[in-house]
Amino acid sequence: MRLFVFTLLLFLSARLPSACGQTVASPLFMQLKGRELLVSGAHLRAPIRVFYIEAYCRPGSTNRDWEKTVIRHKTELISESAAMLKIRDTLTDGVVVEHVITLGADALDFQVTATNPTKTDSEVHWAQPCVQVGGFTGFPDSELFPKGSPVDYLPKCFIFLDGKLTRMPTEPWATTGFYTPGQEWCPAHVPREDVNPRPLSTLVPSNGLIGCFSADDRWIFATAWEPYQELFQGIYRCLHSDFRIGGLAAGKKKQVRGKIYIVPNDVPALLRRHAQDFPEK
Numbered sequence: 001m002r003l004f005v006f007t008l009l010l011f012l013s014a015r016l017p018s019a020c021g022q023t024v025a026s027p028l029f030m031q032l033k034g035r036e037l038l039v040s041g042a043h044l045r046a047p048i049r050v051f052y053i054e055a056y057c058r059p060g061s062t063n064r065d066w067e068k069t070v071i072r073h074k075t076e077l078i079s080e081s082a083a084m085l086k087i088r089d090t091l092t093d094g095v096v097v098e099h100v101i102t103l104g105a106d107a108l109d110f111q112v113t114a115t116n117p118t119k120t121d122s123e124v125h126w127a128q129p130c131v132q133v134g135g136f137t138g139f140p141d142s143e144l145f146p147k148g149s150p151v152d153y154l155p156k157c158f159i160f161l162d163g164k165l166t167r168m169p170t171e172p173w174a175t176t177g178f179y180t181p182g183q184e185w186c187p188a189h190v191p192r193e194d195v196n197p198r199p200l201s202t203l204v205p206s207n208g209l210i211g212c213f214s215a216d217d218r219w220i221f222a223t224a225w226e227p228y229q230e231l232f233q234g235i236y237r238c239l240h241s242d243f244r245i246g247g248l249a250a251g252k253k254k255q256v257r258g259k260i261y262i263v264p265n266d267v268p269a270l271l272r273r274h275a276q277d278f279p280e281k
Contacts, residue, residue: 032077032087035054037051043218043219045136046136048133048135051128051130051131051132052129053073053097053129054128055071056091056095057124060193061196064178065178069197074089075089082103084100084101085100087099091122091124093122094117094120095116096114097115109257111257115253117251119250124247124248125194125246126229126243127245128196128240128242129223129240130236131221131223131238132237133153136212136215137214137215138215149234153237154167158213159205159210161204165267168183172203177198180199182196182234182235183199184200184231184232185205186204187204187231195230195232207274208225209224210233210240211239211261211270213265217265218265220267221261222259222260222263223241224277225257244256259277
């Protein structure tokens with residue numbers, strides 16, 4: 001009964017006129033299948049697929065084999081409802097990461113708590129939620145292990161440079177790295193030797209937002225985390241704003257916050273929303 005009432009309220013609220021006389025998006029829905037978080041809605045061409053979490057990572061990774069960077073983990077679904085998911089990741093070094101994902105009318109809110117209950121410091125420095133946006137941008141979702149890296153969706157994708165939305169491929173576009181292709185943008189607060197081992201851009205992002213436009217250009221998908229480790233365009237028609245932990249001392253705890261937005265194509269409104277959600281930035 002509660003699930004029905006919640007869904008009905010979202011359905012009705014999604015059809016109320018906005019201040020400018022337009023209707024807002026249909027309600028969003030989320031579902032966890034293994035490590036795949038599916039986000040869907042009647043206004044979306046296809047579900048947005050989030051590999052949550054793809055990997056937890058050690059520092060010193062920019063020029064190193066990926067297998068030496070990843071800290072393996074096990075994922076448990078603790079509870080699930082229409083409005084909230086609770087997930088627990090247990091890393092092989094003993095760190096426990098609790099995720100609370102709350103569904104809103106046009107966004108997902110992520111509250112993450114990493115705890116090290118052991119007597120040994122952990123090297124966990126960041127984690128990768130991998131968001132596949134092929135279907136959203138009008139292209140197929142990539143296979144799990146593609147032979148190449150599709151670039152057809154890149155003109156739909158963006159980051160912010162010098163405070164301005166900049167479409168991909170950015171200029172310059174790095175082409176050399178430990179692995180190719182792909183593109184990595186490292187913020188000023190993160191050592192450049194500690195990011196994804198893909199081509200590393202010389203450009204420094206203005207904020208933790210990365211996103212793309214829908215196939216019909218009516219909608220924006222964007223994601224952001226604080227603190228964040230990197231922005232990354234990968235080989236699965238995917239986009240990353242990867243969150244930063246920065247190592248975790250024995251007995252200590254850290255918290256991280258994130259957002260996924262699926263909103264009308266209004267970039268200034270997106271930036272205002274981001275500033276409201278992450279006032280420290």
